[in-house]
Amino acid sequence: MPALPTPPDARADSRPVLLVTRPAHEAGVWLQALHAAGWTAAQALPLIDIAAATDQAALQQARLQAAGCDALMFVSAQAVRGFFGSEAPLAALAARCWAPGPGTAAALQAAGVPLGQIDQPPSHAAQFDSEALWAVVQPQLHPGHRLLVVRGQSADGRSGRDWLERQCLAQGGRVHACVAYRRSAPQWDAATAQRVREWVRNGAVWLFSSSEGLQHLSRLLPSQSWAQSRALVSHPRIAVSARQRGFGEIITHRPALDDLLRALSKLPNP
The missing domain is CATH 3.40.50.10090 (Rossmann fold)
Structure with a gap:
């Protein structure tokens, strides 16, 4: 260090x-x-410490599949940067982009995603987390709704909470996930x-x-x-x-x- x-x-x-x-x-x-x-x-x-995802081929495949999704949920600003990298958002990307808080939403805007395409908790929300985000995006859910969760992965293979993913599955949604970055000590x-x-x-x-x-x-x-x-x-x-x-x-x-x-x-x- x-x-x-x-x-x-x-x-x-x-x-x-x-x-x-x-x-x-x-x-x-x-x-x-x-x-x-x-x-x-x-x-x-x-x-x-943040590093690039190990499986870049899988990440690239997720980028290609994003155009067919109804929504992309980014767990953090690091997830946004890892997913888009130095590239502008895909021209065909019409999916809603879900952000659990203002930092992630700001990273999406910096990546070129229009503010009107971003869903996030209101500024007065008691917290900025999956529960607060769910209160905003739940009306979008319908059977067959396609969600891509963009997240990180720790050195021991953990990917973080899956609470919001389980809510989407319970309402008939289809959820896939990709690893956009690695976390380590x-x-x-x-x-x-x-x-x-x-x-x-x-x-x-x-x-x-x-x-x-x-x-x-x-x-x-x-x-x-x-x-x-x-x-x-x-x-x-x-x-x-x-x-x-x-x-x-x-x-x-x-x-x-x-x-x-x-x-x-x-x-x-x-």
């Missing part, structure tokens, strides 16, 4: 270091927003592990957007106690995972910048 940079003026910020654990591409976007909002001590510490050298331990001792605040990232952290620092650590998590399921790993304080917020900043504003001053 490359050396972890210190952002400009971080030493002058009396607030604790914020560790943004999203994958590198997303972490960079959130880091810029946090620095602009005055959290200059924020640092990127990705806990999930980052590799830390001794210097990186030591620096992270120092951040923990100094009261760093952890920002988690994935239970899988928490699993990777536990394996990277297996003997570390988290009893004095604070975690801000973007979903109740991640809160459960953080609690199981012994984090002393856990705050849940929606995965939107304004919600994160409101949660951060409630942290006690050092």
